[in-house]
Amino acid sequence: MRPRNQVIFNLVEEWGAKAKGLGVQYVAHAITAAGVATCLGESLAGGGMEPKTHPDQEYWRKVKSPDDAGIDLAAIARIEIDCTLLPCAGGNDGCLLIVPFLVQQAGFGDLPLRIFSHRYEGGDISKPKRYFDCRSASPRGELKRLFAVNGSWDWAAP
Numbered sequence: 001m002r003p004r005n006q007v008i009f010n011l012v013e014e015w016g017a018k019a020k021g022l023g024v025q026y027v028a029h030a031i032t033a034a035g036v037a038t039c040l041g042e043s044l045a046g047g048g049m050e051p052k053t054h055p056d057q058e059y060w061r062k063v064k065s066p067d068d069a070g071i072d073l074a075a076i077a078r079i080e081i082d083c084t085l086l087p088c089a090g091g092n093d094g095c096l097l098i099v100p101f102l103v104q105q106a107g108f109g110d111l112p113l114r115i116f117s118h119r120y121e122g123g124d125i126s127k128p129k130r131y132f133d134c135r136s137a138s139p140r141g142e143l144k145r146l147f148a149v150n151g152s153w154d155w156a157a158p
Contacts (some may be wrong), residue, residue: 001108001153001155002153002155002156004029005111007039008029010032010048011039012025012027015084016048016119020066024082025043025044025084026055026081026083027039027043027082028041028059028060028079028081029069030069032075032076034123038070038071040063040071040079041059041062042062044059050093051088051091051094052115054095056083056088056098060102060105060106063106065107071111073108074130076110076112077143079103080113080116081099081141083117084118085119086097086117090148095146100113100136100137101136101140110136110137113134113136114131114132114133115132117129117131125145129153130152130153131150131153132146132147134146145151
């Protein structure tokens with residue numbers, strides 16, 4: 001169960017099946033050890049055909065630094081990423097492999113990442129909302145391994 005951080009919950013609660021007409025949505029929050037969430041940039045929606053035009057990659061090309069988000073890098077325990085779907089994992093330019101690199105390029109260094117999807121993967125009800133943990137400096141092979149063992153999630157009761 002994912003803790004119901006109200007800042008995140010209020011922003012992303014409708015990103016499941018109800019939001020199909022909005023395209024793929026994406027946002028990231030820095031989470032402190034005390035559980036305080038700071039949004040790192042405006043949420044994006046899109047659906048480009050090429051991975052470089054997916055909101056995952058576009059988001060991190062717009063996020064400039066922890067300072068721009070108003071958070072001290074040392075205070076960040078992890079970054080939680082919410083997206084309509086899990087990152088695309090095909091090829092060397094897929095979001096699974098590129099986004100952690102872009103997180104580092106934006107000045108966040110090697111931080112734990114927790115990536116959540118909000119829609120049944122592939123429209124298959126037997127594959128509920130998924131998540132996986134990795135680090136922004138995880139090698140490509142490790143990212144692929146962690147992605148392959150993703151688990152299901154839901155919000156904890158308020």
